[in-house]
Amino acid sequence: MIWSDLYPLVLPHVAGCPEPILEDTLRRTAIRFCRDTHAWAEELASVYPAEGITRYQLTLPEGSELLSLAHAVQANNALWPRVNVFGLLHFDAAPNPDNGPIEIRAVLHPSRDSTGLPDRLGLGYDEALIHGTLATLQEMPGRDWTNPQLVAYHRAKYLESVAEARTRLSQGDTERPLTVRLPSFL
Template sequence: MAVSLYDFLPLIKPIIPNVSDIQAVYHLRRALIMFCEDTLLWLKEETGLDVVAGQREYALSPDAGTAVVTVVDAAIGDKRLVAMPEHVLLRSYDAWDAPEADTSSYYFLNQAKAFMLFPTPAEDQAGALTVHYAVKPQYASSDLSVDDYLLDDWGEYLASGAAASLQRQPGKPWTSPQDATGNYQLFRSGIVKARIKSSASFTTARPLVKRPIFTGRGV
């Protein structure tokens, strides 16, 4: 079930009573961006993608209002791919024109956040590629919705992050550097807990599994 960022307001308003809804949601979005970048907890799955012979680059399709942070897992059929930095692959193979393989073994994201396979596949494999990747809100996103467990499980921490950002503003009725420090510490403790949960979800010792997916669609 998807919820709006405005559904977090009952957690923020008791901390910052006089803040407007628009201001609160703006600072919540900033906190959520940091949370997603640091925890990789908001995941999207793309499955059934076609592997095309001679094609190494594949565009990912995050939902409107979201952006790709990084890929956390990928597989072609039953073969799990290994994440490898581009510069390591180029150093190992000397150039991108390395011999094509029947199926790729490695992947990375390029600077444009496109998903790259290496070596370049030599055979078509219809519907064989599955990619799990972490996403975050875009700064300019409006009417963003997220999965309800971000509210249910992490809402208190995210509200504290929004409150800390608001309380750092100078010259506002809610300005309070001391309270901002306390709220930011609570926010960071949530990030630590979420990072542990996220890192335990994907390990090289277990097969690729289907994950809960956040819609990211507008409300």
């Protein structure tokens, strides 16, 4: 999904807002949403360690920046390297190449020059993006589209969407009900 896919859903509520301002606000809202929820988590290309090397560059999806590592696992052992926003991993001790590749799951957010989000995020959480964007735009003082009476409403709807996303993600991003079966005692 590219940012302009949401223009028809936002622009009627902020008449006169220039598209560059709208696009920047959508992007900043998406960054905030991903930081608030950790909704954008992906398996990245595995890292194949080499003898004595402690630093490795991750390959991040285009238009993304690293927020955090969800996990780095080598041969069923969790590793916790230091990492920067550009995806440079730094291990205190060089990983053993004989243990195989290091599997990486990362939490991402859009970069400041991104053109959109993966469809599963942009379309799955479009209400959060729309309400967060409207709250920010309508809060801008002295603009034709300023509407302070609706800022609290849109902010509350954004926060409600964040809470729903966190709950959905904590349940494995599934719509099915989670059940627990008690073991029999006899």
